Amino acid sequence: MAEKEDLEKLPVNSLVHAPLENAEHLYRYFSFLRENPPQSIIFEGGTQETREALALQYAAFFNCKQAKDGKPCFICSTCKQILIERVFNDLLFFDTKAGVKVEDIREKRAVWGVAPYAGAYRVTVFNEAQKLGLESANTLLKTLEDPRPQNLFVILTPQREQLLKTIVSRSFVFILPHKQSGVVSSDAQGSQKNEANKIVDTVMQDYLYALLNFWTTGIGWFEKSTNKEIVSVEFALNFFLAIQQQLRFVFLKDCSNSFSCALEKMSLAELQRIQKTIALAEEALLLKPSNVDVPLVLDWFATHALVEK
Ligand SMILES: [Zn+2]
Numbered sequence: 001m002a003e004k005e006d007l008e009k010l011p012v013n014s015l016v017h018a019p020l021e022n023a024e025h026l027y028r029y030f031s032f033l034r035e036n037p038p039q040s041i042i043f044e045g046g047t048q049e050t051r052e053a054l055a056l057q058y059a060a061f062f063n064c065k066q067a068k069d070g071k072p073c074f075i076c077s078t079c080k081q082i083l084i085e086r087v088f089n090d091l092l093f094f095d096t097k098a099g100v101k102v103e104d105i106r107e108k109r110a111v112w113g114v115a116p117y118a119g120a121y122r123v124t125v126f127n128e129a130q131k132l133g134l135e136s137a138n139t140l141l142k143t144l145e146d147p148r149p150q151n152l153f154v155i156l157t158p159q160r161e162q163l164l165k166t167i168v169s170r171s172f173v174f175i176l177p178h179k180q181s182g183v184v185s186s187d188a189q190g191s192q193k194n195e196a197n198k199i200v201d202t203v204m205q206d207y208l209y210a211l212l213n214f215w216t217t218g219i220g221w222f223e224k225s226t227n228k229e230i231v232s233v234e235f236a237l238n239f240f241l242a243i244q245q246q247l248r249f250v251f252l253k254d255c256s257n258s259f260s261c262a263l264e265k266m267s268l269a270e271l272q273r274i275q276k277t278i279a280l281a282e283e284a285l286l287l288k289p290s291n292v293d294v295p296l297v298l299d300w301f302a303t304h305a306l307v308e309k
Pocket residue numbers: 064065066067072073074075076077078079080
C-alpha cells in the first residue's frame with residue numbers, strides 16, 4: 001500500500017490531472033456506467049500511466065459532486081484529494097510496485113464491509129494486478145465473490161491473460177487504446193494479416209452473423225457449431241476473440257457492422273453477461289483442450305449469453 005510518506009517515492013503521473021487527450025469515448029463509457037457501475041472492472045491495455053490515470057479519474061468521477069460528461073471536475077477538494085494527493089477516505093490504492101502482501105488485502109475486508117465515509121463509492125484500485133502473488137490474487141478473488149455494495153474494484157493490467165481467469169470472469173473488461181491518440185491500434189496479429197487469414201475472417205464473419213441470427217430468430221446456429229470442417233478449439237477461441245473485438249467497438253460507440261450495431265442496442269447488463277459467458281466458455285475450452293466437446297461449448301455460449309440460466 002502506498003502510505004502518505006511513500007508518495008514522494010512514487011513517480012508523478014502527470015496524466016492524472018486533466019482529461020486524457022482524445023479520450024472522449026472513454027469518458028462516454030464512464031458516463032454510461034454511472035447509473036449501475038459493475039462491482040469489478042478491469043482496465044486492460046494502454047500504457048501503465050494511462051491505466052493508472054484513468055483508474056484515479058474513475059474514482060474521482062464516482063465521488064466528485066460536480067462530475068459531468070463522464071469526467072470528474074478536477075478542481076474540487078474531492079478531486080484534488082484523489083487525483084493529486086491520492087489520500088481520500090474512500091480510495092484504496094494497492095500498488096504492486098510498492099509491494100502488496102496478502103495481509104494488506106485481508107486487513108481491508110472489514111473496511112469493504114462498511115459503507116464508504118463520504119456516502120458515494122469506495123474505489124479500490126489494484127495497480128499492475130498481474131504482479132500480485134497467487135495468494136494475494138486468490139484473496140482478491142474471494143473479495144470479489146461477495147457482493148460489496150458501494151464498493152468499486154478497479155483492476156489494472158496490460159493483458160487480462162496475466163490475471164486469474166476467475167477474476168476476469170467476475171469483472172467487466174474495458175480495453176484501453178494502445179496509443180494515447182485515442183485511436184485503437186490494430187492488433188499485433190492484425191497488422192500481419194495475410195491472405196489465409198482473410199479467408200478465415202470471412203468464415204468468422206459468417207459465424208458472427210449466424211450467431212446474431214440465432215439470437216434474433218432462434219434458428220441457423222446448430223448446423224454451424226457442429227461443422228467439423230471448421231470448428232476446433234482454436235477456431236472457438238478465435239471466435240470468442242472476434243466477439244470481444246466487436247464488444248470493443250460498442251464501447252467506442254463506433255458500430256460499423258450489423259453485429260456491433262446489434263450489440264450497441266443492448267443494455268450494459270446484457271453486454272456484461274456476454275463477456276462473462278465468453279470467459280466461462282474460454283475457461284472450459286482451455287481446461288482440457290484435447291478432449292473438450294467444442295460444439296457443446298459453442299452451443300452453451302450461444303444459448304446462455306443472452307438469457308438467465
Ligand atoms: Zn471534482
